[in-house]
Amino acid sequence: xxxxxxxxxxxxxxxxxxxxxxxxxxxxxxxxxxxxxxxxxxxxxxxxxxxxxxxxxxxxxxxxxxxxxxxxxxxxxxxxxxxxxxxxxxxxxxxxxxxxxxxxxxxxxxxxxxxxxxxxxxxxxxxxxxxxxxxxxxxxxxxxxxxxxxxxxxxxxxxxxxxxxxxxxxxxxxxxxxxxxxxxxxxxxxxxxxxxxxxxxxxxxxxxxxxxxxxxxxxxxxxxxxxxxxxxxxxxxxxxxxxxxxxxxxxxxxxxxxxxxxxxxxxxxxxxxxxxxxxxxxxxxxxxxxxxxxxxxxxxxxxxxx
Amino acid sequence: xxxxxxxxxxxxxxxxxxxxxxxxxxxxxxxxxxxxxxxxxxxxxxxxxxxxxxxxxxxxxxxxxxxxxxxxxxxxxxxxxxxxxxxxxxxxxxxxxxxxxxxxxxxxxxxxxxxxxxxxxxxxxxxxxxxxxxxxxxxxxxxxxxxxxxxxxxxxxxxxxxxxxxxxxxxxxxxxxxxxxxxxxxxxxxxxxxxxxxxxxxxxxxxxxxxxxxxxxxxxxxxxxxxxxxxxxxxxxxxxxxxxxxxxxxxxxxxxxxxxxxxxxxxxxxxxxxxxxxxxxxxxxxxxxxxxxxxxxxxxxxxxxxxxxxxxxxxxxxxxxxxxxxxxxxxxxxxxxxxxxxxxxxxxxxxxxxxxxxxxxxxxxxxxxxxxxxxxxxxxxxxxxxxxxxxxxxxxxxxxxxxxxxxxxxxxxxxxxxxxxxxxxxxxxxxxxxxxxxxxxxxxxxxxxxxxxxxxxxxxxxxxxxxxxxxxxxxxxxxxxxxxxxxxxxxxxxxxxxxx
Numbered sequence: 001x002x003x004x005x006x007x008x009x010x011x012x013x014x015x016x017x018x019x020x021x022x023x024x025x026x027x028x029x030x031x032x033x034x035x036x037x038x039x040x041x042x043x044x045x046x047x048x049x050x051x052x053x054x055x056x057x058x059x060x061x062x063x064x065x066x067x068x069x070x071x072x073x074x075x076x077x078x079x080x081x082x083x084x085x086x087x088x089x090x091x092x093x094x095x096x097x098x099x100x101x102x103x104x105x106x107x108x109x110x111x112x113x114x115x116x117x118x119x120x121x122x123x124x125x126x127x128x129x130x131x132x133x134x135x136x137x138x139x140x141x142x143x144x145x146x147x148x149x150x151x152x153x154x155x156x157x158x159x160x161x162x163x164x165x166x167x168x169x170x171x172x173x174x175x176x177x178x179x180x181x182x183x184x185x186x187x188x189x190x191x192x193x194x195x196x197x198x199x200x201x202x203x204x205x206x207x208x209x210x211x212x213x214x215x216x217x218x219x220x221x222x223x224x225x226x227x228x229x230x231x232x233x234x235x236x237x238x239x240x241x242x243x244x245x246x247x248x249x250x251x252x253x254x255x256x257x258x259x260x261x262x263x264x265x266x267x268x269x270x271x272x273x274x275x276x277x278x279x280x281x282x283x284x285x286x287x288x289x290x291x292x293x294x295x296x297x298x299x300x301x302x303x304x305x306x
Numbered sequence: 307x308x309x310x311x312x313x314x315x316x317x318x319x320x321x322x323x324x325x326x327x328x329x330x331x332x333x334x335x336x337x338x339x340x341x342x343x344x345x346x347x348x349x350x351x352x353x354x355x356x357x358x359x360x361x362x363x364x365x366x367x368x369x370x371x372x373x374x375x376x377x378x379x380x381x382x383x384x385x386x387x388x389x390x391x392x393x394x395x396x397x398x399x400x401x402x403x404x405x406x407x408x409x410x411x412x413x414x415x416x417x418x419x420x421x422x423x424x425x426x427x428x429x430x431x432x433x434x435x436x437x438x439x440x441x442x443x444x445x446x447x448x449x450x451x452x453x454x455x456x457x458x459x460x461x462x463x464x465x466x467x468x469x470x471x472x473x474x475x476x477x478x479x480x481x482x483x484x485x486x487x488x489x490x491x492x493x494x495x496x497x498x499x500x501x502x503x504x505x506x507x508x509x510x511x512x513x514x515x516x517x518x519x520x521x522x523x524x525x526x527x528x529x530x531x532x533x534x535x536x537x538x539x540x541x542x543x544x545x546x547x548x549x550x551x552x553x554x555x556x557x558x559x560x561x562x563x564x565x566x567x568x569x570x571x572x573x574x575x576x577x578x579x580x581x582x583x584x585x586x587x588x589x590x591x592x593x594x595x596x597x598x599x600x601x602x603x604x605x606x607x608x609x610x611x612x613x614x615x616x617x618x619x620x621x622x623x624x625x626x627x628x629x630x631x632x633x634x635x636x637x638x639x640x641x642x643x644x645x646x647x648x649x650x651x652x653x654x655x656x657x658x659x660x661x662x663x664x665x666x667x668x669x670x671x672x673x674x675x676x677x678x679x680x681x682x683x684x685x686x687x688x689x690x691x692x693x694x695x696x697x698x699x700x701x702x703x704x705x706x707x708x709x710x711x712x713x714x715x716x717x718x719x720x721x722x723x724x725x726x727x728x729x730x731x732x733x734x735x736x737x738x739x740x741x742x743x744x745x746x747x748x749x750x751x752x753x754x755x756x757x758x759x760x761x762x763x764x765x766x767x768x769x770x771x772x773x774x775x776x777x778x779x780x781x782x783x784x785x786x787x788x789x790x791x792x793x794x795x796x797x798x799x800x801x802x803x804x805x806x
Contacts, residue, residue: 042370043366043450069451072370
């Protein structure tokens with residue numbers, strides 16, 4: 001076994017006890033509320049959310065919650081496993097990851113989180129103003145940069161939009177030629193696709209309004225929006241399927257009232273500048289089904305790698 | 307046993323300030339070195355803390371995932387930290403999961419040292435300086451959310467710090483020593499500057515105490531010592547003035563005393579002069595009748611010359627005694643001086659039926675005296691003796707060399723009478739001015755005599771027994787007196803006398 005292999009083995013060997021052992025779910029007289037998160041940076045994930053989870057746990061003390069913990073995993077399937085095993089109680093994410101985990105584990109999206117003060121958002125397809133590309137149809141033979149594959153606004157929704165416009169997508173490597181009847185695409189990282197466009201490695205990029213507004217004015221003014229996806233809830237909060245109904249009820253009550261509590265307002269603000277948490281609009285569920293269907297029918301095994 | 311060492315004021319001040327300064331410089335040096343050491347260690351601890359905090363940023367995520375490959379990389383990256391001696395990352399169970407060393411032989415083992423066991427249990431950053439190992443050990447627990455994931459432990463070699471401390475110590479000690487040497491010199495100079503005038507004042511006080519009233523400190527300074535010196539000089543000036551006035555008074559008293567003595571002798575002296583004059587007159591009356599008698603003429607001539615010479619000698623002695631003499635300290639044979647006075651007083655003694663006996667050795671060391679002043683002493687003492695023997699008696703005058711047990715060579719003049727003696731209760735007062743047992747007299751004679759002898763560096767003692775007699779012993783030092791004030795004072799007296 002190679003040295004790296006040894007370390008990987010040892011890493012996993014010690015990782016799993018930590019991974020599962022740390023999530024003490026039930027205790028004799030109380031238990032921790034466990035918040036799940038898929039991310040490759042556990043430090044940031046935990047530090048950004050610990051206060052939020054602590055607040056919820058504190059409010060749920062009457063129903064036996066003694067503390068709040070966060071479990072961070074790098075892959076969605078690991079969170080799915082934890083959800084299935086009842087080792088994670090709730091999580092939040094954008095629509096697509098929530099749909100995937102809901103499909104795989106039976107997790108239930110219960111509330112909408114107004115992340116960055118936005119109830120809903122949509123994905124955008126942008127090009128350079130001087131690119132000669134004016135419509136989505138003009139993207140044939142061109143390259144579009146998505147963000148992470150499971151990104152709702154900067155990957156899945158734009159793909160759905162392009163396919164809705166009957167444009168054929170083909171994944172390419174950087175610099176590879178694109179067939180004239182297809183739209184070549186490549187994946188970037190979170191918030192990075194516009195940079196790929198600006199630096200000339202792609203002809204179009206997916207993004208959202210908030211990202212465009214953060215660009216320098218001279219760059220922003222040189223960009224043009226040629227496509228806009230449907231609007232979806234900004235972020236969803238979901239719970240595992242078998243979460244105790246009393247706990248779920250109490251949880252929802254705490255979350256829905258956070259913006260009415262001064263302390264809760266502060267916590268929300270520091271948690272991705274959230275303004276409030278509310279019920280998912282009834283019409284959104286239909287939309288979710290549509291998106292879920294697209295994910296699992298169109299992307300197939302690609303989803304397994306998320 | 308008395309171990310006290312007598313130190314001069316200069317030495318005391320210098321040593322006091324010196325030791326205080328030494329203590330101050332020593333303390334400051336010690337504190338500076340300790341402070342520098344603390345500072346350097348604090349700086350190292352600060353750098354170590356910065357390093358471990360920086361490592362924590364990388365370690366936390368890797369430790370959460372327990373990514374040993376990454377942890378090993380991070381531990382090795384710690385080599386970039388200056389003076390780092392070891393770097394370990396350990397998990398929540400205290401197992402080493404990241405090792406600085408290439409061979410990784412400590413991987414997954416636990417710390418075996420006591421500090422390591424303490425570090426694992428600690429929930430805060432620990433900075434421990436292990437002098438014995440020459441290591442600064444810093445450890446920090448790593449936590450994420452509410453979970454302790456493990457920690458980081460770094461060891462920094464203190465050798466560079468110790469070397470720096472040594473350099474700083476040498477520098478501080480060097481500078482302190484230089485400051486100390488310069489400071490000591492300054493202290494010495496200041497001490498000398500403070501004490502020298504005081505020494506000058508001490509010398510002046512001793513000189514004045516020894517009678518040199520013309521001595522002045524003459525220190526020109528604007529400070530307190532200058533004021534003290536000025537006050538001292540003013541005091542000395544006033545003292546000299548008082549002394550001059552006192553001497554004037556003494557001189558007057560001495561002259562009065564001399565005249566008083568002469569007054570007492572007048573009757574006897576008149577008789578002594580009249581008798582030869584009567585004889586001369588008788589012979590002169592008979593001379594025309596017996597002019598041709600050659601035997602008578604020659605006899606008359608011889609007798610007249612003899613008697614006139616005797617009268618002249620007597621008058622000369624009286625004049626010499628009575629007139630103010632020029633001060634003159636000279637080497638004298640004391641026998642001659644005493645004998646001269648005894649001769650003057652012999653007539654008076656005969657009148658009182660007192661015999662004067664002399665016992666003068668042929669060889670007697672000469673003494674440095676003012677002849678006229680000493681005459682007054684002997685005049686007073688012999689006169690007193692004569693007056694003390696109302697019904698007659700004898701006065702024995704003897705001279706002899708005399709050595710005191712405590713040291714000092716003297717010529718002693720003993721004047722012993724067979725008079726009434728002095729009552730015991732009066733013995734202590736006989737030299738007091740104006741003290742007298744006699745019906746007549748000023749009470750100054752003995753006082754003045756005592757003073758004169760003292761001014762010659764001598765002393766008078768007395769033995770007396772009521773009904774038996776009294777003996778005075780006048781002891782005059784042999785050799786030229788060190789003090790010249792006898793002459794000087796006499797000179798002053800003379801000047802004052804002349805002014806009157």
